[in-house]
Amino acid sequence: MNALFGGLTHFGALLFFALVVSLTFAFLSKRGTTERVKYALWAFLAFLLVAIGIGWFMYPFSQ
Amino acid sequence: MTKEAVKGNQKMGIVAGIAGWLVPGLGHLLLRRWSKAAVYFLCIGGLACAGLAMRGGVFGATAEDLFDRLGFMADLGAGIFYFLAHQIQMAGPDVAHATGDYGTRLFAAAGMLNLLTVLEAYDIGRSGEAR
Numbered sequence: 001m002n003a004l005f006g007g008l009t010h011f012g013a014l015l016f017f018a019l020v021v022s023l024t025f026a027f028l029s030k031r032g033t034t035e036r037v038k039y040a041l042w043a044f045l046a047f048l049l050v051a052i053g054i055g056w057f058m059y060p061f062s063q
Numbered sequence: 064m065t066k067e068a069v070k071g072n073q074k075m076g077i078v079a080g081i082a083g084w085l086v087p088g089l090g091h092l093l094l095r096r097w098s099k100a101a102v103y104f105l106c107i108g109g110l111a112c113a114g115l116a117m118r119g120g121v122f123g124a125t126a127e128d129l130f131d132r133l134g135f136m137a138d139l140g141a142g143i144f145y146f147l148a149h150q151i152q153m154a155g156p157d158v159a160h161a162t163g164d165y166g167t168r169l170f171a172a173a174g175m176l177n178l179l180t181v182l183e184a185y186d187i188g189r190s191g192e193a194r
Contacts, residue, residue: 005116005166013165016113017172020106024176027102028183 018047071191079188083181085142087173090184103180111144111173115152119166121145134167140174140181 008016026040083090088104122134138145157163
């Protein structure tokens with residue numbers, strides 16, 4: 001487990017976090033497999049887009 | 064066996080809530096929500112174990128400032144993973160590196176997610192409604 005997660009990059013941690021949180025939210029808020037899959041995909045992509053968007057927005061401040 | 068096999072009442076809701084807090088997904092398992100129980104255990108357990116494997120910090124009960132106290136409340140939500148944190152990650156936290164800092168957040172997120180599933184388990188147990 002340490003070998004699997006110990007060397008995780010920031011982006012890797014983001015992907016893992018987005019995946020498990022999206023799945024949990026989908027099961028908490030939706031009924032039926034189709035609805036859950038749709039919601040999990042939407043939430044996963046939203047996590048990624050928002051994180052990458054904020055990353056780009058903050059990039060000039062790092063210079 | 065159908066989802067309606069467990070009749071809802073206040074006592075069942077409390078038992079399911081406490082069980083779900085102790086072990087993520089256990090409350091739903093008692094209520095025979097098999098898929099929810101499996102997903103919650105795997106997702107929340109995976110998130111908590113990943114946080115510990117990344118050598119994230121776990122806040123103790125003796126926290127002094129407000130941020131640490133909030134962190135303690137969030138971490139405590141992970142139930143058994145909080146109590147076994149030192150057995151799962153024997154090397155202890157290392158938040159001097161970015162990975163350890165991410166681990167701290169992942170573990171706290173696992174606790175917060177579990178608190179949401181506890182509320183759902185309580186609600187299903189109390190009302191007995193299929194969700």
